[in-house]
Amino acid sequence: MDGPAIEMRGLGHSYNGSPVLHNIDLTIERGEVFGFLGHNGAGKTTTVNILTTLITPTHGTALVNGYDVITDRRRVNAHIGYLPSEVRMYPHMTARENLTFFAELSGVESPNRAVAETLEYLDCSELADLRVGSFSTGMRQRIGIAQAIVHRPSVLFLDEPTAGLDPAGIRQLRRTILDLNADLGMTVFMNTHQLSEVSKVCTTIGVLNHGELIYKDSMEATMRRFPDEMSLEDIYVRMGGVPA
Amino acid sequence: MRTESRRRILAIAHHEMRAATRSGVLHALLGILIVATAGSVVIASAVYASRLADYQAYRAAAVAGGVTRIAPSPLAPLSLLRGAFEYIEIIGSVIAITLGYLAVSRERANKTLPLLLSRPVSAVELAAGSFIGALGVIATLAAASATVAVLSVGLIGHDWLNLTQVGKLFLAFIAAIVYMATFYSLGAYTAASSKAAANGLMVALGIWLIVVLLLPQIGDTLDADNQIPGGLFAALGLGHDGEVQILQHFATYETVRTSIEAASFAKHFERFAFAMTDVKERYRSLSFPDLLLQVRASIIWILIYAVTLPALMIRAFRKQPSIPQGANQ
Amino acid sequence: MIDTIASQQLLSMRRQRVFVVAMGLFVAMTAAAGALGWSSHQTIVRVYEQAVKLLAAQGQPAPPNPFLLKPELSLLSNMVVYIPLLGALLALLIGHMAISDDGPAGRLVFSRSVSRGDYALGKILGAGIALGLIMLTALAISLFSLVVVNHAVPGLAVLGRLVVFYGLSWLYVMVFALIGMGAALLSRRRSFSLLAALGVWLGFTFAIPQFTSGLRPTESLNPIIDPVGISQRFFEVTALARPISIAEQYKAASGQVLAIVPVESASSTLSHTLPIAVAAALLVAAVIALVRRHDFSRSSYED
Numbered sequence: 001m002d003g004p005a006i007e008m009r010g011l012g013h014s015y016n017g018s019p020v021l022h023n024i025d026l027t028i029e030r031g032e033v034f035g036f037l038g039h040n041g042a043g044k045t046t047t048v049n050i051l052t053t054l055i056t057p058t059h060g061t062a063l064v065n066g067y068d069v070i071t072d073r074r075r076v077n078a079h080i081g082y083l084p085s086e087v088r089m090y091p092h093m094t095a096r097e098n099l100t101f102f103a104e105l106s107g108v109e110s111p112n113r114a115v116a117e118t119l120e121y122l123d124c125s126e127l128a129d130l131r132v133g134s135f136s137t138g139m140r141q142r143i144g145i146a147q148a149i150v151h152r153p154s155v156l157f158l159d160e161p162t163a164g165l166d167p168a169g170i171r172q173l174r175r176t177i178l179d180l181n182a183d184l185g186m187t188v189f190m191n192t193h194q195l196s197e198v199s200k201v202c203t204t205i206g207v208l209n210h211g212e213l214i215y216k217d218s219m220e221a222t223m224r225r226f227p228d229e230m231s232l233e234d235i236y237v238r239m240g241g242v243p244a
Numbered sequence: 245m246r247t248e249s250r251r252r253i254l255a256i257a258h259h260e261m262r263a264a265t266r267s268g269v270l271h272a273l274l275g276i277l278i279v280a281t282a283g284s285v286v287i288a289s290a291v292y293a294s295r296l297a298d299y300q301a302y303r304a305a306a307v308a309g310g311v312t313r314i315a316p317s318p319l320a321p322l323s324l325l326r327g328a329f330e331y332i333e334i335i336g337s338v339i340a341i342t343l344g345y346l347a348v349s350r351e352r353a354n355k356t357l358p359l360l361l362s363r364p365v366s367a368v369e370l371a372a373g374s375f376i377g378a379l380g381v382i383a384t385l386a387a388a389s390a391t392v393a394v395l396s397v398g399l400i401g402h403d404w405l406n407l408t409q410v411g412k413l414f415l416a417f418i419a420a421i422v423y424m425a426t427f428y429s430l431g432a433y434t435a436a437s438s439k440a441a442a443n444g445l446m447v448a449l450g451i452w453l454i455v456v457l458l459l460p461q462i463g464d465t466l467d468a469d470n471q472i473p474g475g476l477f478a479a480l481g482l483g484h485d486g487e488v489q490i491l492q493h494f495a496t497y498e499t500v501r502t503s504i505e506a507a508s509f510a511k512h513f514e515r516f517a518f519a520m521t522d523v524k525e526r527y528r529s530l531s532f533p534d535l536l537l538q539v540r541a542s543i544i545w546i547l548i549y550a551v552t553l554p555a556l557m558i559r560a561f562r563k564q565p566s567i568p569q570g571a572n573q
Numbered sequence: 574m575i576d577t578i579a580s581q582q583l584l585s586m587r588r589q590r591v592f593v594v595a596m597g598l599f600v601a602m603t604a605a606a607g608a609l610g611w612s613s614h615q616t617i618v619r620v621y622e623q624a625v626k627l628l629a630a631q632g633q634p635a636p637p638n639p640f641l642l643k644p645e646l647s648l649l650s651n652m653v654v655y656i657p658l659l660g661a662l663l664a665l666l667i668g669h670m671a672i673s674d675d676g677p678a679g680r681l682v683f684s685r686s687v688s689r690g691d692y693a694l695g696k697i698l699g700a701g702i703a704l705g706l707i708m709l710t711a712l713a714i715s716l717f718s719l720v721v722v723n724h725a726v727p728g729l730a731v732l733g734r735l736v737v738f739y740g741l742s743w744l745y746v747m748v749f750a751l752i753g754m755g756a757a758l759l760s761r762r763r764s765f766s767l768l769a770a771l772g773v774w775l776g777f778t779f780a781i782p783q784f785t786s787g788l789r790p791t792e793s794l795n796p797i798i799d800p801v802g803i804s805q806r807f808f809e810v811t812a813l814a815r816p817i818s819i820a821e822q823y824k825a826a827s828g829q830v831l832a833i834v835p836v837e838s839a840s841s842t843l844s845h846t847l848p849i850a851v852a853a854a855l856l857v858a859a860v861i862a863l864v865r866r867h868d869f870s871r872s873s874y875e876d
Contacts, residue, residue: 052362054566077364088355092266104255105363107248147359269768276772280780280790287787290807327783330790335775342768349764442763446591446666449771450598457658458602461794465609465651468616476617479639480624490623497616514791 003066005030005155005187006051011060012211013046021046021211023060028204030154033181033188035202035219037195037236043211044191045085048159051189052082064155078107081153081186085160087144091133095119095143098132099150106151118150122176138169145176149186156180158190162197170197177201195236199223207239215239252365256373257380263350264343264381273342274385277335278392284327285393289401292324296402320522321403322413325393329517332389332420333510337456340424341448343381344431344557347374348564349441361566371561374432375425375554382424386417408532416520422550423513427452429553436560456510463505468494509549512542574687578695582671583703589674595666596707599659603711606655607718610648614722617643646734646831648722649715653827654794656742657778657820660707664746665770667703668753671696673763693864697857700750701743708739708746715739738830744849745823749774751856758863778820785811785818793820816848823849 006028013021021043028034038044049055050062053073061068067075089098096115103111119125124142127135132143141161148156158177162170178201180186192198198205198219205222207215217225226235264270296319306314351357360370390413398404405413431448438444468491469475477487491498505511519527519539527535536543586592617639625635712735719727727735749770756770757763782788787808815821826845828834 049358049567052358054358054361074364074366077362080362082359082362084355084358086355088353089359090263090350090354090356092263097262101255101259102359102363105252105360105365107251107364269765269772272769272772273775276776276780280783283780284783284789287783287807327789331779334779334790338771338775345764442767443591445764445767446595449662450595453598453658453662457794460791461651461654462605462609464794466612466616468620476620476639480621480636482624482627486624486627489627490620493619493623494616 004028004063005032005065006034006189007063008047008051009061011047011050011057011062013043013050013055014058019211021050021057024208024213026206026213026216028187028189030187031181031185032204033177033202034190035198035205036189036191036208037193037198037205038191038208039193042208044208045159047208048082048157048189048191052080052157053077079154081148081151081156083141083144083148083156083158083161085163085191087140089132089140089143089147091131094129094131095124095135095146096128098143099146102147103150108151114150114152115146118146122146137164138166138172141165141169141173145173149180149184152184153186155187155189158188160191160193162192162194170194174201207236209239248364249369252369253373253376256365256370257377260347260374260377261380263346264378267346270339270342270346273335273339277331277339277385278388280335281328281331281389282392282396284331285324285396286400288324288327289396289399292319292321292397292401292403295319319403320528321397321401321405322409322521323523324397324401325413325416325521326518326523328389328393329416329420329514329521332386332424333514333517334456336385336420336424337427337452337510338449339385340378340382340427341431341445341452343378344428344433345435345441345445345448347378347432348435348444352441357564358567367562367564368558371432371554371558375429375557378428379421379425382421382428386421386424389420390414390417412520412522412532412535416517419513419516419520419546422546423509426509426546426550426553429557433553433557433560436557436564455508459504459508460511460514463501463508463511466497466501466504468497506541506545509545512545512549515539515542516546574691575695575698578687578692579699579702582696582699585674586667586670586699586703589670592666592670595663599655599663599707600710600714602655602659603652603714604718606649606651607714607721609651610718611722613643614648644831644833645731646719647833648719649735649738649831650833652711652715652738652742653824653831653833656745656827657823658794660742660746661749661774661778662771663707664700664704664748664750665753665767665774667700668750668755669757669763669767669770670753671700671750672754672757673766689865690861693861696754696864697751697860700754701747704743704746704750708743711742712736712739734830734832738827741823741826741830741846741849744846744853745819748819748849748852748856751853751860754860755856755863758860758867777818781818782821785815786821788821819849819852822846 004027006026008024008026011021011024011026012019020041024047036044036047046055050057050069051064053069053076056070061070063069064076065079067079069076090101093101096119099115099118100111103114108114116125116128119128122142122145124139124146127139127143132140135143141164145161148158161173161177165173174197177188177190181188190197190202202219204216204218206213222235226238299319303314351360361367394405394410394413427448430451431445434448434451435441435444438447464470469477469487477483477490480486482490516539518524519535519542522528527538530538621638628635715735716727716732719731752773753767753770756766756773760766760769779790779793782793783790785808822845825834826842826849829837829842829845
């Protein structure tokens with residue numbers, strides 16, 4: 001399929017009349033790992049909710065894989081994977097049962113095989129037959145990623161994926177994201193306020209401040225543009241990425 | 245596309261059945277229903293066995309004595325299931341409401357609704373899948389109940405049902421499935437329509453209380469003959485004709501009373517199930533088509549509720565926000 | 574300290590819409606019981622008038638007025654059904670909310686100098702006061718109904734019977750408030766604990782009477798118990814367990830108190846009340862024990 005992976009034009013959203021997202025114009029090419037930065041309440045999750053069709057934008061358009069998130073919802077859903085910020089899944093079901101269920105919903109031809117392959121790919125086959133209710137945050141996160149990729153989507157949305165993880169878990173997640181991008185060619189859209197993550201994983205970053213996109217460029221260009229800054233935190237502060 | 249949609253609906257149905265079979269609270273409620281139902285049939289069958297033995301002794305004595313006109317058996321084996329249907333009416337409906345509530349609250353509590361709806365699944369498919377899954381659970385429950393009933397009547401009551409009786413019993417259990425599925429839809433509808441699903445559960449239980457217990461009880465209390473222990477008309481020394489003549493002066497009153505009863509979905513189920521299981525003597529002599537004709541109003545009401553509530557459930561599922569309100573921006 | 578916990582609980586209940594609606598339903602049904610009693614009165618009068626006319630036309634003498642066969646307080650016989658249905662369910666809800674609604678605040682309470690015993694007693698007292706107020710309201714409505722129907726203020730004896738009836742009803746519904754509390758203390762999952770308590774209520778109200786007295790579930794909706802099949806050996810055995818069938822005991826005792834069933838001795842009424850009092854006492858002890866061992870550091874949750 002040609003064209004960008006994600007395209008937003010004049011995208012905006014209001015909750016009960018209060019605007020939280022203003023006229024976002026943003027294009028993310030295929031194969032990118034895009035880091036969407038912003039403080040709490042900046043509008044990152046709202047953007048992901050729109051792109052994953054969970055909410056309908058109040059104005060503007062958004063295309064994922066060339067399909068409109070409002071008028072072509074089913075086609076969008078067939079091509080995306082989504083990991084929400086707090087992964088719970090069904091505690092009374094085993095990891096395998098959870099994954100099989102989500103694979104079936106995504107129309108995977110051989111759900112059992114897809115689940116086994118995904119668990120093996122993520123190196124967590126040992127969790128397959130344990131009930132998710134007994135899992136630690138890190139284990140739940142790994143199964144959460146498995147559910148997001150079991151149907152091999154072309155675009156993967158991760159909402160604050162490192163929240164609640166210990167340093168080892170964060171390192172493992174980082175490696176997984178890079179592998180998914182390299183091995184399976186997935187475009188990754190990652191919401192985060194963990195700036196340290198962005199420089200290690202992302203190819204492009206965007207900064208959202210109070211619902212407005214104030215910056216977007218490649219990681220490489222960003223580093224070149226702010227050569228004097230000591231860290232990404234400093235760059236972020238200079239761009240105004242802090243609460244008013 | 246149709247095949248894909250069917251696959252998704254079946255996946256959700258299977259998911260619903262699995263969740264139900266692993267829910268502790270449902271196990272507890274099912275336990276109460278099964279013990280109570282089995283108890284009612286076993287107790288009734290034991291009483292029946294002794295009455296049947298009495299009748300057979302009379303019959304044998306009559307035959308031995310050369311009597312040619314032997315009175316037919318006054319016993320109706322299907323009526324032994326009256327208690328079973330009353331338990332379905334009261335406890336079965338609570339179980340169904342619980343199932344419906346759990347279908348909604350499970351997705352909310354586990355925060356899996358966004359995961360489901362980020363897949364190519366529509367709210368209608370979600371509602372249809374959940375409903376079919378629940379129907380599977382309810383049908384299994386009804387089948388188990390019917391098996392216990394038929395075996396108890398045969399093994400303990402010493403009277404095996406004939407084909408017509410099995411047919412009528414089958415229809416009564418179909419009505420039981422429809423009845424419980426309607427309450428399932430009520431539980432799912434109220435939970436999906438409420439911000440806090442637990443409040444929806446309480447609303448559904450409030451409706452249950454009114455529809456299943458209070459309205460039929462009020463209708464019964466208002467019955468003119470029930471005003472005095474032993475019957476008002478009997479106390480006045482009036483026979484059936486006198487009762488009919490006097491009740492002609494109470495046409496409006498009787499209309500109000502029957503309307504109160506008719507407002508209860510449970511009462512219609514009860515009337516239909518009792519007609520199919522020979523509980524009321526006046527139905528026993530009727531042919532099957534005549535029997536259906538007698539209870540046509542109940543059949544229509546059952547169907548109206550059975551269509552309306554699932555429709556409301558689908559509407560509530562469509563309107564239900566896919567992410568919790570007030571969540572992160 | 575106990576009174577602080579109790580008054581906090583009353584305040585929090587007053588702000589719960591579900592509780593207010595449930596209470597409204599109970600009060601409405603108490604009024605409905607009065608209205609049904611009035612309707613019953615009117616029906617008997619009208620049927621009697623018609624019967625007199627009919628019999629006169631047939632040249633027969635008028636029968637005695639059947640209203641004289643109706644006990645004075647039979648007007649309230651429906652309350653004997655509504656208390657175990659609505660009253661007990663409302664109490665279940667009050668008991669459930671008393672524990673579950675404390676949520677994370679529960680642990681804050683114990684960071685003060687509050688003993689677990691005081692906490693439990695405060696909760697029980699709060700539920701007791703709430704249910705007491707509800708019963709007082711029901712008493713007032715019942716009195717009003719009696720005045721309207723009989724066009725006279727009831728005498729002291731009738732008043733006494735009413736007070737004893739609502740006292741007994743309070744004791745009965747307290748059993749269910751305590752069951753609601755106990756279930757909420759046993760399981761942190763709100764819906765599970767509420768439904769488990771509901772299961773216990775279903776068992777006491779509809780299932781147990783079948784085994785102890787052969788009562789079908791819809792017969793349990795009848796204010797007057799008429800045990801069937803009592804002569805059979807099965808029931809001779811299970812009747813021994815009848816004291817635990819507290820719904821039956823309540824109805825039997827209420828029937829006596831309101832004199833709507835053939836009067837037995839006072840000791841027999843007391844023997845029906847005793848199992849309810851014992852159940853309430855045991856449950857108070859159980860709730861105190863459960864509060865003592867409950868882990869308040871984790872709050873209850875929805876599911």
